[in-house]
Amino acid sequence: MATAGVSIEFTSKCAVKHNEQLGRYVVASCNIKEGETVLLEQPLLVLPNLGERRCCSCHHLTTRYCGKCQLLPLCEECTSHEQLDCQRLAKLQLTPQQLEQLQASPEVIGALKFLLLREHAETQQQFAEVMQMEAHLELRRSTDIWRSYQELVIAPLEASGVLTQLRNRTELTAELLQRLLGTADINAFEIRAPEQGGAMRGLYVRGALFAHSCLPNVVTAIDGVSIKVYANRNIAADEMLYNCYTNVLLGTEERRHILKTGKCFDCQCARCADPTELGTHLSSFVCNKCPKGFVVRQPDSGAWQCLLNAEHTLKPEFVASILERAKEEIFHSREDIYRLELLLAKLSRILHANHYVMLDLKQNIASILRQILQNMSHRPSCKVYERKIRLCQEILLVLKIITPGISRLKAIALYELANTQAELARKLYAEQEQQADDLLLELQQTEVMMREALRMLLFEPISSPEGQLARSMLRDLKELQNDMKLLQQTDEELSN
Ligand SMILES: C[S@@+](CC[C@H](N)C(=O)[O-])C[C@H]1O[C@@H](n2cnc3c(N)ncnc32)[C@H](O)[C@@H]1O
Numbered sequence: 239m240a241t242a243g244v245s246i247e248f249t250s251k252c253a254v255k256h257n258e259q260l261g262r263y264v265v266a267s268c269n270i271k272e273g274e275t276v277l278l279e280q281p282l283l284v285l286p287n288l289g290e291r292r293c294c295s296c297h298h299l300t301t302r303y304c305g306k307c308q309l310l311p312l313c314e315e316c317t318s319h320e321q322l323d324c325q326r327l328a329k330l331q332l333t334p335q336q337l338e339q340l341q342a343s344p345e346v347i348g349a350l351k352f353l354l355l356r357e358h359a360e361t362q363q364q365f366a367e368v369m370q371m372e373a374h375l376e377l378r379r380s381t382d383i384w385r386s387y388q389e390l391v392i393a394p395l396e397a398s399g400v401l402t403q404l405r406n407r408t409e410l411t412a413e414l415l416q417r418l419l420g421t422a423d424i425n426a427f428e429i430r431a432p433e434q435g436g437a438m439r440g441l442y443v444r445g446a447l448f449a450h451s452c453l454p455n456v457v458t459a460i461d462g463v464s465i466k467v468y469a470n471r472n473i474a475a476d477e478m479l480y481n482c483y484t485n486v487l488l489g490t491e492e493r494r495h496i497l498k499t500g501k502c503f504d505c506q507c508a509r510c511a512d513p514t515e516l517g518t519h520l521s522s523f524v525c526n527k528c529p530k531g532f533v534v535r536q537p538d539s540g541a542w543q544c545l546l547n548a549e550h551t552l553k554p555e556f557v558a559s560i561l562e563r564a565k566e567e568i569f570h571s572r573e574d575i576y577r578l579e580l581l582l583a584k585l586s587r588i589l590h591a592n593h594y595v596m597l598d599l600k601q602n603i604a605s606i607l608r609q610i611l612q613n614m615s616h617r618p619s620c621k622v623y624e625r626k627i628r629l630c631q632e633i634l635l636v637l638k639i640i641t642p643g644i645s646r647l648k649a650i651a652l653y654e655l656a657n658t659q660a661e662l663a664r665k666l667y668a669e670q671e672q673q674a675d676d677l678l679l680e681l682q683q684t685e686v687m688m689r690e691a692l693r694m695l696l697f698e699p700i701s702s703p704e705g706q707l708a709r710s711m712l713r714d715l716k717e718l719q720n721d722m723k724l725l726q727q728t729d730e731e732l733s734n
Pocket residue numbers: 259260261262263370371372374424425446447448449450451501502503504505506
């Protein structure tokens with residue numbers, strides 16, 4: 239159980255307000271500059287994903303439990319976890335069978351962590367803050383998730399006798415447990431687990447207060463388990479601060495579905511309200527009747543209609559089945575660049591070139607091309623470089639619209655583009671297909687792009703993967719600048 243510290247940035251730059259529609263939300267209390275930090279915060283709780291056992295000290299996956307309390311996981315490497323929690327749990331009078339039963343139900347770990355906040359005088363205030371958080375109890379009642387929590391979490395806790403012993407036996411109802419579990423679902427952030435590719439959740443009292451928009455003006459970065467929230471553009475005093483709760487690279491229907499089922503609200507942002515998604519056509523289908531028409535989903539009626547002729551429609555079931563099949567095919571082709579290219583060509587007759595499924599395909603292809611280009615023993619031809627450059631440009635065009643301002647995704651795509659362009663220019667020069675002047679010009683252009691990519695990643699915590707990428711970008715940038723210096727010197731020597 240960590241003590242939740244709130245940074246001076248939050249108290250000096252943000253104000254918490256409340257309205258009927260949003261509940262509590264955050265506004266800027268002064269002008270905030272692009273890149274400025276508005277919050278640094280430690281998690282109130284780090285929660286394992288349902289069914290996982292993570293060491294309560296280092297968060298690594300483990301199968302072992304603390305030898306003293308026997309109810310919370312503790313790995314071989316760690317010797318202790320939060321003392322107050324350990325002592326409290328150790329005092330419970332549970333039979334060996336009850337303990338065994340609880341250890342066999344890792345789903346209860348998150349709920350136990352919440353309940354322990356209620357146990358100690360030292361953490362009463364933190365528990366009170368949890369109780370202020372939105373849980374959408376009524377909207378979640380009788381849903382599948384409600385039933386599965388009842389079965390996987392509440393029933394084993396009830397059967398074990400833990401609930402009747404905690405908090406001096408004051409009533410601890412299934413309703414309260416549903417509320418705490420709902421609070422985690424509505425408010426917690428997915429954070430990286432220590433092992434590659436793993437995930438867990440962090441609950442941040444202030445971090446959770448920012449409202450959502452698919453066009454956010456703040457970005458979150460997680461460093462270990464601490465969160466940093468910073469502005470991705472200049473923000474004026476009194477403007478509302480919006481974070482994005484979902485993946486910006488999904489189409490409107492998919493984003494809204496995730497927000498509705500996971501966070502219980504309908505997003506009203508400008509991107510969601512625009513059937514063309516700000517002209518990007520991230521969800522548009524090709525009209526098979528109009529040569530240049532695109533079929534989009536009307537937000538109000540839900541009808542799929544061609545922008546040029548509203549009589550040309552698609553059935554929602556057809557749209558859903560095409561997308562489902564396309565995603566399946568991408569999954570089965572994901573390591574095979576030829577199959578992916580064929581799929582891209584096939585789908586381009588049905589989906590807009592910027593459709594989010596097409597972008598996913600393009601990203602997959604670009605990442606295989608990156609591996610090919612990194613392995614010089616493949617002796618890749620110019621066509622390989624050119625293909626990757628084209629794909630990066632196409633992806634960037636969309637990102638510029640949906641992630642204006644500082645953006646991690648844009649920084650990575652820009653870096654990929656710059657690096658590939660520089661590599662191609664160097665190759666052409668080495669093969670005497672290009673003059674030194676042309677190479678210099680190309681390198682100057684890529685330097686501008688690399689600087690911009692680096693500028694956007696400099697706000698990321700150094701130890702995060704994005705921070706590490708920024709360091710390798712810096713090395714590439716220096717190499718590029720050295721090459722440019724050498725070229726300029728040679729040029730000057732030749733002209734003297
Ligand atoms: C992480 S919480 C944000 C803090 C919350 N408003 C509170 O009072 O504790 C997420 C919840 O805030 C509300 N919310 C956030 N962004 C919203 C938006 N753009 N439109 C409507 N409701 C929103 C929804 O109720 C959502 O489930």
